[in-house]
Amino acid sequence: MNKVVYGTAGQTYDHKKRALPPELGIFIALLVIVAIFELLGALFVGQSLLFDTKGRFDGPLGLFNVARLKIMILQVSIIGIIAIGSTQVIISGGIDLSPGSVVGISGMIAMSFAQVAEVNGLPNPKPVFGAWAQDIPALVPIIVGLCVGLAAGLVNGALIAYTRIPPFIATLGMMVFARGAAKWWTKGEPVSFPSESFAAIGSGMMPVVIFVSLAILFHIVLKYTVYGKHTYAVGSNEDAARMSGIKIQRHKMMVYAIAGLLAATASIVLCSKNLTAQSGMGIMYELDAIAMTVIGGVSLSGGRGSIVGTVLGALIFGVIISGFTFLRLDAFYQEMVKGFIIVSAVVLDQWRQQRAAARS
């Protein structure tokens, strides 16, 4: 039994009851997974996953295998950007199935405004628009892409807030619609040959820089702003939030609009990185993003979770993908293990919650 000291007027503070941050558990899980791969690597491949075993201790990260670390983060950063949006949607008590398709449509449309007029001295073989949309500043495709994402998000939000259909259905509709729209835009043709300035957005480690910046920004937004507080409140108890005067409908519109903007951001980075946009890109991204948030301790029933958790969830994803390549195992094992980890993350979280409730 925990002894609680009652003071005169609610000022006593039982320090023992101050629970450890839930993110700590996820961080430990990350370390455990890394340790498992290190062990398997030492046993079967004779290499280390994260550490530089060749003894070139140069630079501040000399202890680590920097090349692999970079790839590890790079390959999750684009879906990670989507996961930031999914995190706040799920905290608000909703779900968003549309980001993968929004990546498709916003990328296709954005890329159409990013094409160059000439490729190797010849006219662009597959221009979407005429000369007026070619060789224009990269800002134009960025803004166009973001607007498409914003529009999709606003439609999601409006459907959920005003028709009161379940978020699952509203965003499922958007998922199917936006995928169709992405195919319709060029009748299924890919859009390629972006301008140099547009290609710079996703080159090298830029996706990581964008992901980390957005993660920091949204960590601040969720933890330290009124918007963040209301997002937790709406997901925690919608009636209480309404009684407290929070404008639920307006708030939901904002949550889904921001998720749409983040999906479009991910799309722009992805197109720029791949130097092409295809109607099929982004398929299943929403599910990976949801998986990252769930592994990161965001509760699907709403009200609980954080960006820090989601970033750790994304890193767990990255370690698993890299780890399997490192162990030279086929990709399908990877997916099987991912599925296993998603379910275990939720089960563990529920145990933890029950224990926390029983303690107090």
Added chain:
Amino acid sequence: MNDEIVLETRDLTKHYGGVFALEGADFTLRNGEHVAIMGDNGAGKSTFVRQITGVEQRTRGEIIFNGSPVHFENPMDAREAGIETVFQTLALADELDVPDNLFLGRELIRFNLGPFSILDYRSMRERTLQALQETGVKIPNIRNIIRNMSGGQRQCVAIARTATFHSKLTIMDEPTAALGVQETAQVENIIRTLKDQGDPLILISHNMRQVFDLADRVVVLRRGRICANLDIRNEDITGEDVVSYITGARTQREYEGTAGTHSVAA
């Protein structure tokens, strides 16, 4: 005592389709007065509160608060005007801590950036502790989330909201219905504190002992109508008398011919 009328309702009526949940309620509350509203389940107690607090829109009638007629579109309007309500279903967000809940919907901010204004956590914590001190609410750790609290602590948090914002009128809808003996005592102490501070209160309760302990006056509702207005502080009235009004065995003379004549439209 200042006898100014804080709240007055005239002919306050609410129909849900054909159901007459509240019919022609004339009610007054003076400053510093603690009035209990009693009645059987479905008598219209909660309906009455919902009209005053803007949760629902009345069918007909007038509400005069602090001397001027009011029309609250939503609970926030009522709250801004100074009516603080502890609802039967506690309006608390389970995953948030005490200061977050006290200030939900009216957060203190450091920089104004519209919806992205930066929260002033420190001031909110300080004012929370102050409010808890004023009301005598004991909560071991205000940073604990509501989900991890006992029913009594939750109720206290809900009540502490009223003290935080120095409301002009507090309404409590069965604040101790789900509480144990000790927790009930704690809530009742908070109510006494409000009385000592001269804050007016409307208390909805089924607990006769509690009402006689805490209230100055009892208004009895039956089938959507007021059937008795009893000054239990100054007149010789027993619990049995109140029960007879609640059950319909008696009706005060001035309410005769109105109470209980019909509750459902054909």
